[in-house]
Amino acid sequence: MKFSNMVEDAMQKEWIITNGLGGYASGTVAGSNSRCYHGLLIAALEPPTNRKTFFAKIEERVLINEMYHDLSCNQYKETIYPKGLDYLKNFEPKPFPKWNYQGENWKVEKNVLMPQKENTTLINYKNIGDQTIDLELHPLYSFADFHTTFQENTETDFYSEFSENSFKTYAKYGAQPFFTAWNKGVFTENRSWYKDIQLAVEKERGLPDSTDYYRIGYVTCRLKPDEEIILSFSVDEITKSVDISQKYRKTITDSEDFYSPKNEDFYTDLLASSKQFLVYRQSTQSDSIIAGYHWFSDWGRDTMIAMRGLTISVGDQKASKSILKTFLEYVDQGMLPNRFPDNTSDQVEYNTIDATLWLFVALYEYHQRFTDTEFMEQNSSILQSILQAHLDGTRYNIHVTEQGFLYGGQAGVKLTWMDAIVDGTVITPRIGCPVEINMLWYNALQIYNLFCKKLNHELNHEFLEVISSFEVNFSKYFINSEGTLYDVIVPNTSADTSFRSNQIYALSLPFTVLNQEQQKIIFEALKYKLWTPFGLRTLAEDDAQFIAVYEGNQWNRDHAYHQGTVWPFLLGEYYQAFFKLYGNSEENKKRVVDELKELRAHFYVENGLHCISEIFDGALPLDGKGCIQQAWSVASILKLYADFELHTIDSNSI
Missing domain, CATH: 2.70.98 (Beta-galactosidase; Chain A, domain 5)
Structure with missing residues (x-):
């Protein structure tokens, strides 16, 4: 330079x-x-x-x-x-x-x-x-x-x-x-x-x-x-x-x-960059993942999401297993820690509804990558106890509704990834049944049943009944008149019509309740309303609550954080869904690589060098905002390259 x-x-x-x-x-x-x-x-x-x-x-x-x-x-x-x-x-x-x-x-x-x-x-x-x-x-x-x-x-x-x-x-x-x-x-x-x-x-x-x-x-x-x-x-x-x-x-x-890997290309540079997030945690004497530099520590939700690209997809079984073992050991009342405290004398925090569910997805991908049946066997009882705790009801009013949906939340508490809170006020209150939480819940149930079949364990009939109820009711309660999905529902009471990126998980996760036609309607709407070269918007631009620019003091920034701001990590889910729906042909791979060119240029020459920022503005996403180096931003693109071998057709042009 x-x-x-x-x-x-x-x-x-x-x-x-x-x-x-x-x-x-x-x-x-x-x-x-x-x-x-x-x-x-x-x-x-x-x-x-x-x-x-x-x-x-x-x-x-x-x-x-x-x-x-x-x-x-x-x-x-x-x-x-x-x-x-x-x-x-x-x-x-x-x-x-x-x-x-x-x-x-x-x-x-x-x-x-x-x-x-x-x-x-x-x-x-x-x-x-x-x-x-x-x-x-x-x-x-x-x-x-x-x-x-x-x-x-x-x-x-x-x-x-x-x-x-x-x-x-x-x-x-x-x-x-x-x-x-x-x-x-x-x-x-x-x-x-x-x-x-x-x-x-x-x-x-x-x-x-x-x-x-x-x-x-x-x-x-x-x-x-x-x-x-x-x-x-x-x-x-x-x-x-x-x-x-x-x-x-x-x-x-x-x-x-x-x-500095021997081969000079975007994938290997991403791989090198990704190693910055892997850290040793003294209190647990195990590997962990820093959520972002400069100011984040290691968080449960971020770790479960990011490790899929940072360690699992790239074949680092040792680090993957170390991280998973630590979090499995800290399961409490069916929940994973949201954060290990900075001070070892403080209590571990459990204020997250989705980190625990992402654990199942990470374990599924871990098994797909490494076929570690012994590890699944060792932890199957913990997985069963997690699901049972959700059925019985756990912290923060987290429980299963009669429709098979997962409900959670209480006033003043942030439980989902849209967790900005200012002066005690949650900016995007999502009390009820958030769409991504419920797709994660459905996947957790399906993944556990899959493990049971592989391990020749008896299937839990109560879990099967919840799956059946969920499948019968999901479309009825979550699909709106446009054919897309409500963001949060309270069954028979209310539905949040905000068009948000959270519905991508109904398409990208391993298991879905939607048919291909339903999925394509949602994908095309996401593409039209939320896709940018740097990530997905968190809210459609035509929404009255949309905030175009992420700037100013903490009050202003936190209000904009999930109200349209673009998040790069969602691109990973978006393109996973694209490949599932339209195939991973050479032509489609070239299209994805081409659409990632602006983000690749950002990685090399803008903001943090050899970094991917946490977020971008919602209206005109150009400069990176938030952290200069965010774990799940890097992980999502790294996972795409690893899973679909995009490096084999990457032109290397910046």
Whole structure:
């Protein structure tokens, strides 16, 4: 990616690398920070949660022929300073972030890497020019929860204990220590606050947008051509320069294997990107999935949906089994956790109606992919207990109606994926029988019966009766006069006529109660009203509640979240339905690949580089919004490519 003083472009594009613990390093291509979530070491102290920013950024200067050339960049209220973009010539996001800076008679390459399963960031500067240069590096520190900005205060004094080529720092008394080390050069203590750095994205989001950083000192080093300096920032002690160099070399090799597959195409780049979401959860000592970067943790619903593409379809049985085992162990009153708490002393949350039902779909696809009958046998009793708990009634008034439908919800509680809530008010209240919940319920029953047949278990007649009632009543209650589906019904009482994307699940899930003609009517309506190249709208544009743009403060954003906003992850379900209805011929595969071109371009050159955003505007979806890297956004497209081998006909044009 070439740059020629394109300030706005480079300050808007973001990069991210992760460490498999929930920690990460991220920033803008320009080197400035535009979010409170940006930093060069955001460490997960209780993986994958309790994330804190320790190392915010680094100010770099090249000295040659008695002239300084600043490489860094910061946004202040009245100006951008320094303007290192004047020297930025190229940036590459993989296999790790790499910058090339160049002046009239000097060239410097900068790399940022994170070893896996460590809260450590390594930064390398190499003289790739023909003349000797002096490099001056000023690390800037922070000490704050990653959801917040950092401000100068009397508590933090950044007390440091110095050794040769390293020092240990306590931001304040009793705090988690962190370590700074370098393999060559001289450190000079020179303490100072960098005040009122402006965070442009936080301002757009109506959040605190000014932050302070702290400098303890700086490292100077003379580099001859082809020489390099490596710095390490970690919550784990690293003191020997040889250890830093060895760790850097190993991390380069690991990163090339982890992020840069041998074949250069969209599918393999997606596959590499998808690995950023797989993390180790300390409290359960198992694999988990981060829902999105920068700010989400691991959620039950997101995990069940995303793992279908991130681990199952791509053949990672070990990770798939680890994730499924963990959630199966935490079933309570027939429900899966919606969220494991950030603090291990807090209670696990169970406020979700659909995560448990998605478990059945994930298990079905797991069995289809790996034929692990033993695992199904081991957990069949848990699956039966889940279904029975729903029949008997469980939390939040979740129960089965006489029509065989699954009902749930109570005032002030968000249970479905359309879960935005502002000041205690649920924006899209869906108390009753939501359409996607009921298709998931039907699939859960059918999948359990399928497992029983494969395992030669006796079928549960009560479950069979519910299936029969459901099949008899679904069309009568859910199909409207247009031949499409109501979003939420309360049998014999009310029906929500909002035309929403939730009805796609009546077509895309393994089992359906609709005939092909009914399905095609719904699909064509979805295509006409909700499809965009970046995802499906959550509400039709002609609805009075439709909100065209996702922007502003949290109140405005949450009101728009499911009121027309486009979600990329729904494209996976849309094209699964397309292939089921119209066949997966070569022609249809080419059509899908062609229709994904704009999303593919977004992946490579917009917003988060080698990322797929969480959402897009409903009216004119162009720029990514929300998280820059969302698990189920990436997973849904990855699953399409894996399931239908779309990479075999992908033109690779961006």
